[in-house]
Amino acid sequence: MDSCTDKEEKPAKFVWVNGPIIVGAGPSGLAASACLSEHGVPSVILERSNCIASLWQQKTYDRLKLHLPKQFCVLPLLGFPEHFPKYPTKDQFISYLESYAAHFSIQPRFNQSVQSAEFDSSCGFWKVRTQDLEYISRWFIVATGENAEPVIPEIAGIGRFHGPIVHTSAYKSGSDFAGQRVLVVGCGNSGMEVSLDLSRHGAVPHMVVRNTVHVLPREMFGFSTFGIVMELLKWFPLRLVDKLLLLVANLTIGNTGQLGIHRPKTGPIELKNFTGKTPVLDVGALSQIKSGKIKVMEGVKEITRNGAKFMNGQEKQFDSIVLATGYKSNVPTWLKGSDFFTKDGMPKTPFPNGWKGQNGLYTVGFTRRGLLGTASDAIKLAKDIADQWRTDQDCRTYSNIVLVKNCTKK
Numbered sequence: 001m002d003s004c005t006d007k008e009e010k011p012a013k014f015v016w017v018n019g020p021i022i023v024g025a026g027p028s029g030l031a032a033s034a035c036l037s038e039h040g041v042p043s044v045i046l047e048r049s050n051c052i053a054s055l056w057q058q059k060t061y062d063r064l065k066l067h068l069p070k071q072f073c074v075l076p077l078l079g080f081p082e083h084f085p086k087y088p089t090k091d092q093f094i095s096y097l098e099s100y101a102a103h104f105s106i107q108p109r110f111n112q113s114v115q116s117a118e119f120d121s122s123c124g125f126w127k128v129r130t131q132d133l134e135y136i137s138r139w140f141i142v143a144t145g146e147n148a149e150p151v152i153p154e155i156a157g158i159g160r161f162h163g164p165i166v167h168t169s170a171y172k173s174g175s176d177f178a179g180q181r182v183l184v185v186g187c188g189n190s191g192m193e194v195s196l197d198l199s200r201h202g203a204v205p206h207m208v209v210r211n212t213v214h215v216l217p218r219e220m221f222g223f224s225t226f227g228i229v230m231e232l233l234k235w236f237p238l239r240l241v242d243k244l245l246l247l248v249a250n251l252t253i254g255n256t257g258q259l260g261i262h263r264p265k266t267g268p269i270e271l272k273n274f275t276g277k278t279p280v281l282d283v284g285a286l287s288q289i290k291s292g293k294i295k296v297m298e299g300v301k302e303i304t305r306n307g308a309k310f311m312n313g314q315e316k317q318f319d320s321i322v323l324a325t326g327y328k329s330n331v332p333t334w335l336k337g338s339d340f341f342t343k344d345g346m347p348k349t350p351f352p353n354g355w356k357g358q359n360g361l362y363t364v365g366f367t368r369r370g371l372l373g374t375a376s377d378a379i380k381l382a383k384d385i386a387d388q389w390r391t392d393q394d395c396r397t398y399s400n401i402v403l404v405k406n407c408t409k410k
Contacts, residue, residue: 013133013134014133014134014136015133015134015135015136016136016137017043017044017135017136017137018042019036019041019042019043019044019137019139019389020032020036020041020043020044020137020138020139020140020141020360020362020385021043021044021046021117021126021128021135021137021139021140021141022043022044022045022046022141022143023045023046023114023117023128023140023141023142023143023144024045024046024047024142024143024144024145024148024365025045025047025049025051025052025053025054025108025110026052026053026054026055026056026143026144026145026365027053027075027097027365027371027374028143028144028145028364028365028374028377028378029045029047029108029141029143029364030045030052030053030075030097030100030101030104030106031075031076031364031374031375031377031378032141032143032362032364032377032378032381032382033045033104033106034075034076034077034078034100034103034104034106034378035076035077035378035379035381035382035383036382036385036386037104037105037106038077038382039382039383039385039386039389040386040389041382041385041386041389043141044109044135044137045106045108045109045143046108046109046112046114046128046130046135047108047109047110047111047112048111048112048113048114049110049111050110050111051110052097052098052101052106052108053094053097055147055327056090056093056094056097057094059150059169059170060090060169061168061171061172061173061193061194061197062090062172062173063173063193063197064089064090064193065087065088065089065090065283066087066088066093067087067189067218067281067283068087068224068226068281068370069086069087069224069226069227070084070085070086070087070088071227072224072226072227072230072370072371072372073088073093073370073371073372074371074375075097075100075371075374075375075378076375076378076379077104078099078100078103078104080096081096081099084096086224112130112131112133113130113131114128114129114130114334115129115130115131115334116128116129116334116335116336117129117140117142117334117335117336118335118336118337118338119140119337119338119359119360119361121359124138124359125137125138126138126139126140126359126360126361128140137360138360138388139360139362139385139388140360140361140362141362141363141364141381142331142335142361142362142363142364142366143363143364143365144329144330144331144365145329145365145366146276146327146328146329146345146346146365146366146368147326147327147328147329148327148328148329148330148331148345149327149328149329149330150167150168150169150323150325150326150327150328151325151326151327151328152167152323152325153185153323153325155185155300155302155303156301156302156303157302157303157304158303158321160303160304160305161303161304161305161306161321162305162306163318163319163320163321164320164321165320165321165323166320166321166322166323167322167323167325168186168190168191168194168322168323168324168325169327171194171322173197173201174194174197174198174199174200174201174202174203175201177198177201177203177319177320178201178202178203179202179203180203180204180318180319180320181203181204181206181316181317181318181319181320182198182203182204182205182206182318182319182320182321182322183205183206183208183297183300183307183308183316183318183320183321183322184198184205184206184207184208184321184322184324185208185300185321185322185323185324185325186207186208186323186324186325186326187207187208187209187210187213187261187280187324188213188278188280188324188326189278189280189281190324190326191207191208191324192207192215192280192282192283192285193283193285194322194324195207195285195288195294196283196284196285196288196294198294198322199288199293199294204293204295205294205295206294206295206296206297206316206318207289207294207295207296207297208297208298208299208300209260209261209262209296209297209298209299210298210299210300212262212263212264212265213261213262213263213264213277213279213280214263214264214267214268214271214279214280215249215253215256215261215263215279215280215282215286216245216249216253216268216279216280216281216282217249217252217253217281217282218281218282218283220248220249220252225245225281226281228245229241229245229269232244233269238267238269238270238273239267239270241267241269242267242268242269242270243267245267245268245269246263246267246268253282253286256286259286259289259290259296260296260297260298261289261296272368273368276346276368278368297310297314297316298310298311298312298314299311303321306318328344328345329341329344329345329346329366330345331345332344332345338357338361340357340358340361340363346366346368347363347366351367351368351369351373352367352376354366354367355376355377355380355381356380356381356384362381362384362385363377364377364378364381365377
């Protein structure tokens with residue numbers, strides 16, 4: 001909705017939103033807005049950056065592709081173009097999101113960084129404050145997701161290192177590191193893929209594997225591993241599916257423990273469901289490890305001026321360090337007065353019921369189940385809000401005006 005302006009066109013202090021306030025214009029926020037519009041419910045998206053899907057547009061590396069087939073990454077109500085490949089590229093996915101926003105006439109309010117959001121029980125509204133405005137609504141949707149802020153680890157001596165240190169959020173291409181010895185801290189999907197990218201551009205990556213991790217082939221017998229898992233789970237218990245998965249993985253990619261990458265005792269799907277730790281889907285890094293082009297290292301004990309000391313006593317020199325240490329939620333830094341989220345910024349109620357809190361609070365994109373979880377949340381919250389919207393539609397206008405006046409007098 002349009003905000004009121006005075007004669008000098010200065011922004012109004014308060015903006016009443018005739019529908020839910022959504023924070024975040026990534027896939028989760030777009031999906032929530034689209035599903036709401038399908039029910040005839042308007043919404044306003046507040047986005048701190050200057051574009052939709054800023055994580056994808058501004059903080060991803062050039063070679064990135066979707067790790068899952070496109071049918072598992074589609075948002076509600078609008079599919080991918082038919083000509084897109086099985087695993088769309090970063091640019092193709094961004095173009096899909098832009099087309100999605102245009103199709104549903106979604107126009108986020110950009111450069112609106114939420115400073116705080118809090119439910120005012122005295123008037124029954126959510127107050128969402130940005131750097132220059134306060135938005136007020138009956139409903140509030142948190143769509144900032146699990147990957148809002150880069151995780152920067154505390155490593156002894158890291159401040160002494162003489163060379164560049166970049167998080168994968170700032171990494172673009174291995175061409176920037178050609179000929180260098182690069183320490184890659186982290187062995188998840190990003191760590192593996194960045195190491196692969198570095199090796200293909202003539203760098204010598206040394207990938208730190210501190211903890212156990214499941215590595216699976218992206219495809220088995222010509223079919224998506226994830227797709228096979230989804231089908232098997234319809235017929236067999238989770239732990240049996242995990243055993244079958246690991247059996248085939250060992251036959252196709254071998255024993256990763258011999259490469260220094262040890263598997264957890266818990267199976268990959270069970271581990272994902274209970275901890276959110278995603279298995280690595282191999283897109284070529286394992287072959288580079290086997291050939292010696294990617295070196296696997298134990299945990300880092302200390303960063304030195306010219307390199308690093310490792311837990312096994314080794315010491316090596318490096319030109320650069322890449323932190324493939326992932327992202328985290330930032331909800332606890334700005335959501336006030338709510339105990340719905342943990343200190344780590346995730347809903348306390350586990351999937352599939354973590355999409356709804358109290359007093360008109362909703363979440364989307366916190367399921368640890370990727371875009372399939374996002375779609376599920378968006379569909380559920382839109383129906384729930386739409387049912388409330390239709391119930392009090394006739395008496396909303398007058399009562400809301402009175403309540404907002406009382407709310408903003410404080």
